Each structure stands twice: as structure tokens, then as C-alpha cells.
Amino acid sequence: MRYYISIQLLEGRIQAAALCADTLHPMRERVFEEVFGQQCSYSHIQVKVKKLISQVRHQHEQEELAGISLSLHAIVEDKDLTIRRAFELPCLDAHNLVRDLGADYSCPIAIVPIALAFALHETASFPKRLSPFLAVYLGQVVDGALLLKGRPLRGHISYSCNVGHINLQAHGPVCGCGKSGCLEAFTGSLAIVRRYSALTNTPPLPVADIMAKAEAGEQAARQVFADTGRYLAQGVGSLINVLSPGRIALAGPLTRAYPFFKPAMTEELQLYAFAAFLQGLSIYAAPAWNKGLVSGCCRVFGNKDLEQFILF
Numbered sequence: 001m002r003y004y005i006s007i008q009l010l011e012g013r014i015q016a017a018a019l020c021a022d023t024l025h026p027m028r029e030r031v032f033e034e035v036f037g038q039q040c041s042y043s044h045i046q047v048k049v050k051k052l053i054s055q056v057r058h059q060h061e062q063e064e065l066a067g068i069s070l071s072l073h074a075i076v077e078d079k080d081l082t083i084r085r086a087f088e089l090p091c092l093d094a095h096n097l098v099r100d101l102g103a104d105y106s107c108p109i110a111i112v113p114i115a116l117a118f119a120l121h122e123t124a125s126f127p128k129r130l131s132p133f134l135a136v137y138l139g140q141v142v143d144g145a146l147l148l149k150g151r152p153l154r155g156h157i158s159y160s161c162n163v164g165h166i167n168l169q170a171h172g173p174v175c176g177c178g179k180s181g182c183l184e185a186f187t188g189s190l191a192i193v194r195r196y197s198a199l200t201n202t203p204p205l206p207v208a209d210i211m212a213k214a215e216a217g218e219q220a221a222r223q224v225f226a227d228t229g230r231y232l233a234q235g236v237g238s239l240i241n242v243l244s245p246g247r248i249a250l251a252g253p254l255t256r257a258y259p260f261f262k263p264a265m266t267e268e269l270q271l272y273a274f275a276a277f278l279q280g281l282s283i284y285a286a287p288a289w290n291k292g293l294v295s296g297c298c299r300v301f302g303n304k305d306l307e308q309f310i311l312f
């Protein structure tokens with residue numbers, strides 16, 4: 001049997017799993033994992049990725065490895081797959097992870113932005129004629145993907161749709177990308193942690209703890225997520241006016257707090273987005289987004305429209 005290895009580098013972790021090449025279903029329940037710190041180096045990441053690949057291959061010695069696909073939040077050049085900017089892992093900037101890994105493996109290797117991986121999974125069963133589909137990833141990074149008739153929107157050097165870096169405020173808080181006032185600087189996990197800490201005058205807590213407090217009914221935590229919904233409405237509202245998408249799917253760990261930011265987001269969208277474009281627009285938080293990322297990044301294999309993401 002042929003199989004793919006799907007690898008995600010995000011939220012401080014590297015995960016790897018084997019997927020059946022024909023069905024894109026996981027071959028085993030086991031997911032291999034490594035943790036990376038903020039101060040890690042390029043060689044450190046390479047070692048961790050190779051370690052995970054060998055663990056997965058060891059489990060599938062009798063089977064044929066047909067491709068390896070990595071997903072992360074990055075700007076990757078179309079022409080040679082050099083990483084121009086890796087938003088969560090700046091140590092990857094200006095490196096060509098795919099080419100450097102390729103020296104060790106004889107199969108095709110791909111690199112796919114995380115929101116695009118999710119979007120490819122989410123739209124796999126849609127008819128290609130569907131109106132523009134927008135995916136938004138909400139976590140430590142905020143990323144986006146736009147599919148037009150099933151194809152990603154491409155810019156002049158790479159695939160484009162960095163939703164997290166829409167500007168919400170002139171001279172606003174510094175974003176993980178180094179610019180100021182971006183949507184991510186208001187709606188990413190780190191911004192939520194900062195706002196909750198300031199509101200409650202307490203030391204910073206992990207965002208998962210703040211989501212648990214919102215679920216337990218704590219008003220301060222719910223307030224922080226309601227504010228997040230208002231900021232999201234500002235950023236997403238601008239995109240709705242520009243693109244008029246038919247569906248917007250939200251993915252990422254922060255979607256666990258969707259019940260707490262949805263009401264404010266829905267209300268404030270009326271302020272920012274054209275009523276005609278909101279009519280019939282479906283916005284939803286995808287429950288199985290994590291599985292979507294894992295299989296979505298392998299959908300580039302065998303797809304002529306997406307070969308720019310693969311090194312053969």
C-alpha cells in the first residue's frame with residue numbers, strides 16, 4: 001500500500017502521521033510529536049522533522065512512501081519553495097526546508113500553508129463552481145486561504161491570503177509578523193492572553209485556561225472573547241466586502257471559544273460588511289479542523305493545479 005506522511009509545524013509542536021495515499025485516511029491512530037521552543041534553530045527543526053519521518057517509516061516498513069507534505073504558517077516562494085517568512089518559526093526564514101529534506105528522501109515533498117491545507121480538505125466535497133471559499137485559521141498565528149473554483153489565489157511570488165495581517169489600527173500593537181496593528185495582534189492567542197491578564201490584573205495564563213474559564217461562566221474570560229469577536233468582525237468584514245465569499249470556515253484551537261465570540265462577531269459584522277454580501281453567507285467553525293489540516297496538506301499530490309507546492 002502507498003502512503004503519505006503529513007507533518008504540521010504549529011502551536012509549538014511538530015506532529016507527523018501516516019495517511020493512506022488512496023483515501024487520505026490515517027493509517028494508524030498513532031500521531032508522532034515533537035515540541036519546539038521559541039529559540040530553536042533551523043538545524044534543530046530539521047533534526048526533529050527527520051526523527052518524526054523515520055518513526056513513521058519504521059511503522060510502515062512494508063509499505064511505499066509516496067510523498068511527504070509539511071504544513072505551517074509561511075510565505076513560500078512559488079519558483080523554488082524557499083520560505084520567505086515563517087511566522088511562528090522565524091528560524092526557517094530564507095531556508096529551503098523542502099529541498100534540504102529532499103536530499104534524504106526519494107519521494108515528492110510538499111509545503112503547504114496551514115489555512116490552505118484546511119481549505120483543501122474542507123472544500124474537497126464541494127462542487128468546483130462554488131463561490132469564493134474563505135478559510136481562517138485562529139491560533140497563535142492567524143492565517144487565511146481563499147479558493148476560487150477550488151484553486152488557491154496566487155500572488156506574484158507565492159500563494160496569498162494572509163488574513164491575519166489585515167491592518168485594524170494605525171500604529172496598533174506589534175504583531176508576530178513584525179508589523180503593527182494586524183488582525184493577529186488583536187485576535188491571536190497571545191493577544192487574548194495579554195488582554196485577559198490586563199483585564200483581571202493577573203499573570204498571563206495559557207489561552208486554553210482562559211477558554212476553560214469562559215466555559216465555566218467567568219465574565220472576564222467571556223468579555224475577552226466577545227472583544228475578539230468584534231475585532232474578527234472588523235477584519236473579516238473587510239474581506240467580505242472585497243471578496244463576497246459564499247462560505248467562511250474557521251479552524252484552529254481558538255474555535256473552541258466560538259460560542260463566546262460568535263454573537264459579538266455576528267452583531268458587529270452588520271457594521272462593517274455589506275448587507276447584500278452577508279445574505280446567504282455561511283460562517284461556521286469546523287469541528288474536525290485538526291483532521292482537516294492533516295489530510296488537506298496531502299491533497300496537493302496528484303493535483304495539477306497545486307504542483308507549485310511540491311518538489312519532485
Ligand SMILES: [Zn+2]
Nearest residue numbers: 165175177182
Ligand atoms: Zn501581522
